[in-house]
Amino acid sequence: MLRTPPQPRPQSLDDLLDSALIAHIDRLDLASRRVFTGKLRGERRSKRRGQSVEFADHRQYGEGDDIRHIDWNIYGRLDRLFVKLFLEEEDLALHLVLDCSESHDTGQPGKFLFMQKAAMALGYVGLVNLNRVAATAMGPREGSIWSAIRDLRGRRRLHELAQWICSLQPRGAFSFRQAAQRIALARRGRGVMVLFSDCFFKEGFEAGLKLLVGRGFDLFVVQVLSPQEVNPPLTGDLRLKDVEDADQAEVTISAPLLKRYKANLAAYAAELGLFCARREINLITVQSDLPVETLLLDFMRKRGLLT
């Protein structure tokens, strides 16, 4: 919530990953919920529903789904639209997407640093397990993409990735929908996509997420909130300024207002969660004071992203 006090930004891999963390995550590997038959063979099987002949499951039809996969038999029986899911065979790519809007330059500890560390740790797991790793930073530039790096593979590209992550800085505002569209258009192949963001998009998160998940990506959304956003340490008569667009809100902090704010936050998270569940998006909501190894070893393992 409150802007992060100025502090040195990470400069190298060592700043992002300390040796203890590396020791913890070294044995991890990426997993996908689909069978993996990519151009480049990886080291495991992956289960992922997609386009293949092997039926896997049904799920409720959502806007944007390919209408060719609707199961008309079920529609005939239940009068509801379901799509058939098939085991898909594809090579596994790891696509890291970082939200570099200025709202991440807040919180104590800072949300952006947490995102950088988490992305680097995930990228490390992908690279050392010989997966194809790409990364995109969304930001206020042409097409709402700040910068991107792609086709990294193998341990020796670690420093390249680290350098790229370190070069990122939270700045300004951008259109999430536009960025999602660009990412979806530019993507080649299929794989796992992990989006790091606080998901506070004034235009709404729905359109962007739909675009990202629509092309068959196994999408994980890591929503990063600062502890100050969950429990605002505010009192008195305030003029709240949005760091991204200088929007202002005059408030007198009172118990009912804080109660209402927390209820809104919970409702927003629930809305996001429901949206994600409908589209098989994995949503992980964390606070920026969570240790990165807990995110990887505990949360992501449970969701099946890492094994």
Added chain:
Amino acid sequence: MTWLTPTLATIAAAIAVPTLLLLYFLKLRRRDVEVSTTLLWKRAIQDLQANAPFQRIRRNILLILQLIVLGAALAALGQPQTRGDTQVGSRHIILIDRSASMQTRDEEGTPPVSRLDAARKQALALVESLREPTILQKDRADQAMVISFDASARVVQNFTSDKGLLRAAINAIEPADTPTSIALAIQLAKAQSPTRMHVDRDGSVTRVEGLTEGPTSVIHVWTDGRIADVAEANPGPGEQIVFNRVGKPETGNVALVGLRSERAFDLPARLSVYAGIESTEPADRALDVELLLDGQVAMIRPVTLPAARTAIGADPARPVTPSVGGVVFTLEREQGALAQVRLRTAGGDLADDPLDVDNRAWLVVPPAKRLAVALVTRDNLFLKTALEGMPLARLTVLTPAQYQAAIALGKSADHDVVILDAWAPPLDPARAPIQGALPPTGLPPGRFLVLGAVPGGADGYQLVEREPTGAQSLLDWRRDHPVLRGLLLDAVAIAQARAVAPAEGAGVAVIASADHGPAMLEVADERSRALVVTFVPTDSNWPLNWSFIVFLAQAVTYLGDDQAITGAGQTPRLVQPGEIIRDRVPPGVPEVEVTTPAGLTHKVQPAADGQVVFGPITTVGPYRLAWSGPAETPAARLFAANLLDSAESDVAASAELALATAAVGATTAQATLDRKLWPWLILAALGLLMIEWFVYNRKVHV
């Protein structure tokens, strides 16, 4: 409801309320805080506004509370009060009776409260109801003064509007065991109004005595109406009297109303004590009357007093005729004693009697004494025969030469009384008059009845002799003097008498006067004391009159009873509270110590002639005067102060005060009091302030 200072409150409101509102409408100075997104906050604000229809009021609840607090404070500034309707006039005179009957315990309470306590309480309530000075107008306050009265009256507190002073004055009024007199109190109250001024045509201003002007006072009297001189009380024409009666009209009481002791003439050791008792109770009353001598119970006599009668057509001031009873204690006792008589029930204390002060009385009983008398005469048959008929211990007849020899031997004081018949001892050169000191009598130590001679006689002595005078008769004598009591001296014709002039300032008392000057005088110095008759009885027709014998007996008794020397000639050593103790000690005594019944001691300086005055006393009981003089060993005298007042002991509260000008009926119920509202308003403002603080805290903190 009345507002004492509405203008002040209005002005303050005109300033304070707009200021508060202005402060509220000034834009809040908000602190800038950067947040990651205002998205959720804006939604929260919208939600709050959407969900709370009274949001505007809720946001301003603090303002509303503050306005109420301000309103309460401003209303308090207006000094509102609900007002009773009996308060007329702005000057009040509070008269509180503190006499003996006001100690009657018959007011509501357990145990019953005394009438004086009830009166004080009601008077304090009146003081509370007085208008107080307002913030702007100090002179709008009611004023009151406090006068307490018993046998006399005293201003306890002069006119003031300071309620603290008035309360303290009322609380300081202590009961006194005295009879009641209201005339002086009314006069004191009347004196507080300024005299009316009359402006003549030429501009000169004269005061018209007896007429008053200015704001009239309301005189509030708290009494039970047992007032002896109520008919003499004459309030001023404009003054309104409110008679607040305390006590109940049906209260009965038993009381000692008389006490006297006597020794038989022929048997001085036989002592008789008479006690008179009255009862105003509606039923028969059995009592034990105890006689205590020097603190020890000596005798108990039971007595039953019949019920008091209520006579039809009786005096409305005393509708009940008290029943009268009495007892006589007869016992053998030669010594003097301090006797006390007290009323008790058979079982113990007279606890159910509402008035305690009249259930006991004291009496100083002189010792039985037969006197030794010396008659110094050449040969006086009348005197000798008269004295031989008296019950004396010893009568010695001496010639002047024999007596002079006795003086030379220092035996002049062998006799209690020496009667000098037409002869005075020669002057002692060793005791010549000293300039500036009290003149001596010119007599040797002792007590003398001097007939037809002038002791001293020369300049510088108490009596100075002039040329002899011719035939004359007695014109005037003090009938209340113990020596002359009951005597008729009109028929006494004197052939010739010595002419004497009393020295100035020597304290010589002339007790009888004839045509050409004093005929009988009383003189005293530190050693001697004498009654001087300026003519020889045989030079008159007096010895043939029975009054001569009575005079001799009374003079011998008076001089011989060395303690009965009250110069004023009152009944010796029996006083009533409210009076003063007056005594005469030997001249030259520097200081007299008076011990009251409560055990307190007071130092009193006697006058040059030995007069001692103490009082007026307020409590019953024995008073002791002690001194040590230059010529005497330490000595002491006792005085007994008793109520012994039938009117005061009749404690039935009367229904009206029959004053000289009008009869005032009793108002027993206390008038409706002013109730001040501003303390409640301030209290409410404080309470609201606390609520406001609570609300503010709830708003700010989570």
